[in-house]
Amino acid sequence: MSPFPEGAVGPVRTCVGCRVRASQSELVRVAWDGAALVVSRTAPGRGAWLHPQKTCWQTAAKKGAVSRGLRAPVPATVVLELADEVCGA
Numbered sequence: 564m565s566p567f568p569e570g571a572v573g574p575v576r577t578c579v580g581c582r583v584r585a586s587q588s589e590l591v592r593v594a595w596d597g598a599a600l601v602v603s604r605t606a607p608g609r610g611a612w613l614h615p616q617k618t619c620w621q622t623a624a625k626k627g628a629v630s631r632g633l634r635a636p637v638p639a640t641v642v643l644e645l646a647d648e649v650c651g652a
């Protein structure tokens with residue numbers, strides 16, 4: 564018996580934007596390095612996971628979900644700027 568949902572590979576995380584659960588391989592991890600929001604699977608500290616879809620980032624920015632997930636004061640504009648980098652402007 565696999566502990567993971569059928570079709571998922573590896574650990575499952577929840578997208579902080581749309582709140583849908585997905586395997587890590589389908590999501591992008593962001594972390595707060597103290598001054599900037601970075602996309603990294605290996606950055607230390609808390610991470611927040613998002614689909615590489617702009618709607619998820621927009622929802623997360625609007626709800627402050629990234630700040631909450633990272634316990635850091637991440638401005639919505641910073642989340643949206645990174646969304647442009649990750650998802651394309």
Ligand SMILES: [Zn+2]
Nearest residue numbers: 578581614619
């Ligand atoms: Zn999502």
